[in-house]
């Protein structure tokens with residue numbers, strides 16, 4: 001199998017890339033979190049990465065995630081849900097994750113708050129924003145953002161941490177920069193109203209350098225760590 005041989009090397013490369021991008025942007029690389037996106041990859045690969053020191057993992061499909069969370073329950077993994085959320089999935093998410101980065105409407109936030117078990121720490125929330133009017137993609141419109149943020153900030157079972165965005169794929173660095181600058185501006189504006197926000201989640205395998213230059217502090221990496229998904 002591919003994983004055992006390459007995963008340590010890939011992880012070191014991704015961290016070196018984050019460090020290099022941070023240096024270029026005159027930022028401290030230790031303020032940039034790496035979320036390992038493990039969707040469609042087996043629990044064994046997650047365990048291997050965890051043993052190397054990676055603690056935060058992102059999943060997009062609940063059924064698949066719950067299998068892996070069960071299998072890896074002996075590890076202190078910080079699980080992030082990053083996929084589109086249907087109402088019938090909120091309970092499983094509220095009970096098994098530390099973070100949800102893909103909340104894009106009040107209805108979902110309300111259910112997560114109601115279903116978060118009382119004995120657990122508040123569920124950390126990023127609002128997913130759709131800033132580029134991509135009708136097929138999930139994410140709140142910028143005009144809806146203040147209302148959703150206000151609602152989340154009033155729920156004791158939830159903790160509003162920031163925003164997450166998946167801009168359209170661009171190969172050109174200048175175009176990537178433009179898009180990330182727009183997301184960063186949206187984050188800064190929201191932070192004026194909610195000063196405790198601390199998470200700007202943007203940047204994936206193909207565009208992490210531009211994302212870090214624009215101020216991202218959560219890079220979500222799948223392919224560059226685990227290889228291509230099936």
Ligand SMILES: *Cc1c(COP(=O)(O)O)cnc(C)c1O
Nearest residue numbers: 037082204205220221222223224
């Ligand atoms: C799959 C996914 C990623 C990782 O994408 P790669 O291109 O494999 O690095 C990041 N963020 C979200 C929301 C995803 O669904």
